[in-house]
Structure formats: C-alpha cells, structure tokens
Amino acid sequence: MDFPILLLIILLFLVIWYYSSCRKSDKLPPGPNPFPIVGNIFQLNGIIHESLSNLSQIYGPLMSLKLGKKTIIVVSSAEVAKELLQKNDLKFSSIGVPNAAQALEHHMYSAVWLPVEKQWQNLRKLCKEQMFSSERLNASEVLRQEKVQQLCKFVQECCINCERVDIG
Known part of the structure; x- marks a missing residue:
C-alpha cells in the first residue's frame, strides 16, 4: 500500500518539476520546450548545424535552448548577431570562461x-x-x-x- 502512494508522489513531483522548467522567463527568446533533466539535447540529433537551422526556421533567428542545466541563446542571422554584438555587447560579454580555456590557464593571457x-x-x-x-x-x-x-x-x-x- 505504501509503494503506490510513494510512486504517485514521485510522479506528481516530476510532473510539477517538468511544467515549472518549461515555463520560460519573459526575457528569453522563443524556443522548443525542454525535456526534464536533458533539456533540448535530443532535438539536436545528427548534424548539429542542420538541426539548429531547422529549429531556427520554426522559432526564428533568435532562439533559446536548454542543454542540461545551461540555457543558451542561438543566433542564426547575421543582422540579429550584428545588432546583439553592437548594441548589447556589455550584456553578452560577461560569459563564464569554459573549462577548456581554464585548463592551461589560457584565459589569463587572452x-x-x-x-x-x-x-x-x-x-x-x-x-x-x-x-x-x-x-x-x-x-x-x-x-x-x-x-x-x-x-x-x-x-x-x-x-x-x-x-x-x-x-x-
């Protein structure tokens, strides 16, 4: 009798967590709804640039994807990229340093x-x-x-x- 109740509680928790993670902030651009834990990784199958091109035809030249815990913004238009990098450069310039750049301390000299x-x-x-x-x-x-x-x-x-x- 305890097992079905525990299973129902876990299932209810997963459903609530999934729908709360699907709700996007008003400040993020449109994009596909992410799956729990893995995000949109399964929508990037095959050749990644082709998958991103297909997604940009659906969601536009500026879209957001969730890859695991990380939220990324994908820009697939030169005009939008130019606008982002010229007008909002300070907002996008404070990105974290990737581990690959920190491995040999390249981030300190670049x-x-x-x-x-x-x-x-x-x-x-x-x-x-x-x-x-x-x-x-x-x-x-x-x-x-x-x-x-x-x-x-x-x-x-x-x-x-x-x-x-x-x-x-």
Missing part, C-alpha cells in the same frame, strides 16, 4: 576572456588602433600574399604526390 572593465576596454582599443588599423593591415599585405602563395604551392605539391593535405 583578451577574449577578460572581464569587462577598464583593462578589457584598453586592450580592445589597442587592437583596433594598432593591430587591425587599415595602415597596419596594408603594411602586412605583401607578407599575407606570400603566405597564401606558399599555401597554394604546398597544396599543389600534395595533389601531385597524391598525399593528404594537412593545413593545420
């Missing part, structure tokens, strides 16, 4: 993972003015053309010798 503060703004300004300015890019044009020619020659030699092309 401008990508710096928190948004004065140092990050100074580095971004320095990159824009010194590294990626049109004068600097024009000055290195000869070197870039030489490297492209070397790559083309390498690929051609690999094709003649019927070898794999290891561009990495």
Whole structure:
C-alpha cells in the first residue's frame, strides 16, 4: 500500500518539476520546450548545424535552448548577431570562461576572456588602433600574399604526390 502512494508522489513531483522548467522567463527568446533533466539535447540529433537551422526556421533567428542545466541563446542571422554584438555587447560579454580555456590557464593571457572593465576596454582599443588599423593591415599585405602563395604551392605539391593535405 505504501509503494503506490510513494510512486504517485514521485510522479506528481516530476510532473510539477517538468511544467515549472518549461515555463520560460519573459526575457528569453522563443524556443522548443525542454525535456526534464536533458533539456533540448535530443532535438539536436545528427548534424548539429542542420538541426539548429531547422529549429531556427520554426522559432526564428533568435532562439533559446536548454542543454542540461545551461540555457543558451542561438543566433542564426547575421543582422540579429550584428545588432546583439553592437548594441548589447556589455550584456553578452560577461560569459563564464569554459573549462577548456581554464585548463592551461589560457584565459589569463587572452583578451577574449577578460572581464569587462577598464583593462578589457584598453586592450580592445589597442587592437583596433594598432593591430587591425587599415595602415597596419596594408603594411602586412605583401607578407599575407606570400603566405597564401606558399599555401597554394604546398597544396599543389600534395595533389601531385597524391598525399593528404594537412593545413593545420
């Protein structure tokens, strides 16, 4: 007699938990309803970019997915991405550092993972003015053309010798 009551309580708890996790915040973009615990992982079967493309045709160019405990926002349109990154860059720039970047302490030496503060703004300004300015890019044009020619020659030699092309 105790087992059916316990089973009913567990089932009721799972149903309540499922429906409470399906309710999305008003601030999140639309997206498919997640399954309990695993979220939307089963909707990303096969080739992931094709699955995301199919989902974006249903939910639009900006959608939210739940992968386990993590909620992610997927942007599948260049116009929407440009708007997000230009107008709301501070909201999206404070993302956590992934474990892969922390493994060899790459996050400590990269401008990508710096928190948004004065140092990050100074580095971004320095990159824009010194590294990626049109004068600097024009000055290195000869070197870039030489490297492209070397790559083309390498690929051609690999094709003649019927070898794999290891561009990495």
